[in-house]
Amino acid sequence: MKTIRQVSMLQFTLMVSAFQISVAFLSLPRELARQAGTDGWIAIFFGWGMATLASAALVKVMKNNPDGTILDLLQRYMGVWASKIAAFIFTAYYLLLAYDGFMIATLVIKLWLLPSTYIYVLVLLLLIPTFQIAQHGFQAIGRYSEIVTLLSIWIPFVYLSTLRHAHWLYLLPVIKEGWLPVLSTIKIMVYPMLGIGLVFFLYPYLVRKDKALRAMVISNTLTCLVYLGITLVCYVYFSPDEIAEYNEPVISIMKSIEFQFIERVEVLFIAFYLFVFSCIWIPSMHLVSMNSAWLLGKGPERGHLALWCFAVAVSFFIYRPSFIDAARVNNFLNLAGFVMEFALPACLLLYVAIIRKVRGEKRS
Template structure:
């Protein structure tokens, strides 16, 4: 009997996949694209994610916990299945590889400016590979351990309560917003990761606790984003936020301890753990998809090949702005997958159930 993922582990896994380095630039993105009091839109994004998770819950209920790959392969010919799998593998692999390089570029700029970024990227990929080959159960347990190493950093926001200026939260809402739609998609991509719950169906108990756990993980992410963004909007003026590349890092740099010189570097280093889980989750999803096409392939070799390809592709974008541009467009594609894949699966399930009733 295979071990099943507990709802508690699922919640923290979803949270760790969703939360990444984008949190350090999120307040700026909200100010630039959403305008004054842009942090309020995070409530709307949370609602949209909850709607998407509801679609996933319908797939889970109608499929009776069956793997999404079984649903697709039983209903569609290989001529459709293979291109679909190719798209999923490509997007998930690229996301995992570029999220890693984004973190490495930022880390290098603040901590090791003379070190080649691909050397650090290699070390991150080795850590990711060692986790991927352990399987989803051990990945979820690692995510749980890493969660406790990261979540306490939210308490550091208490240092800014005294300097929080309510006057910065003007009565104006969404004025001076730019590129509301595409900018909004870029912000929504910071919530991505929950859609990988589609691949967890065979690994959880067949009950409602699984979907509740996904909702809880998303709510934890929303609370984190809202708390951090509200603090930045209250601490900095609107114009300051728009001009900062990573306002959260600049915020943490304000904290001074007699025994620690650069708190911001330490906190950013800790976020390697959230980035690592995001990388691992997307590469694991890609590996699981490839395994359906080549079922006899060794799982470790598959993981190594995908990580190796991701490492090779990561050489192409050689500046941070280029990496972030790639991630932005991949984020658009992943949003399409997050909504399109559950809807596609629902159509297949409803048609198959309708067909059975007429047999």
């Protein structure tokens, strides 16, 4: 395997968490409220448990081939063609995740900041720094995630300032309509927890592979704490009937915040949140180039990345998506993400265990 630049556990943790939070953060309170009312926040705990179990399966699978990615593991246990098919599927999957990130980010920018700017122009501007960072691999992406996290520390304090308008009685009574609405909401938590699948490709780059599961648990916990905090803030600020009417309640709540030195806080928030948005499409574009290079077996990943960036720009020039299209893509990713990041690890873990037993290999 080629020489790789290692990724620290802090970078790994923040990379996964930032990937998860990026685009789902804005609409999650609304989606949970539509399904389970103000009891929707309870589903976040189920989402954490589901993601943690999947993370354990992911790490356990990758321990069977610690010096390679999931493609190397599949080639070892299933053959070359299986790894080629997997590379094609992962290319399509992460390309769709990147496209979804670009789509949501540009639609939000166009709605709140630059209504007269074409979406393809915004995408083109975003692709330039994306290429510059993604071409240098996971170590550069990990450092970028660290910087974004440090720059984002002020956001929770801004939301805490809205609690002076809170109506805590909106949360009562708990489980007002029984457990069925809450349990039916668990499926919504699949999309916000997408990102744990990065382990498939990040594992061989980790400095301390023995701490991978611990890092994943911390990452999932950090993500769910962020989701829980912003969901509760929205629930006690908006009335139970009102919150479902806002497409981005996380942004709308900013209108109640006033500072002497700035009039519209939501404008500053959206402009800054672009850094958080990028934490989904930058690693996704890198993974797209990595998998396509494996699939074709020729050319450097940097060249593949340039071609895919060009393809994304052209796609937005040809077709200009709407919020309805974004909702459709999110619904599809909710299903595809469950298969790729929750069901696949469990199936692979079972398959590899059977093959190792048949071959008489020792446990790793």
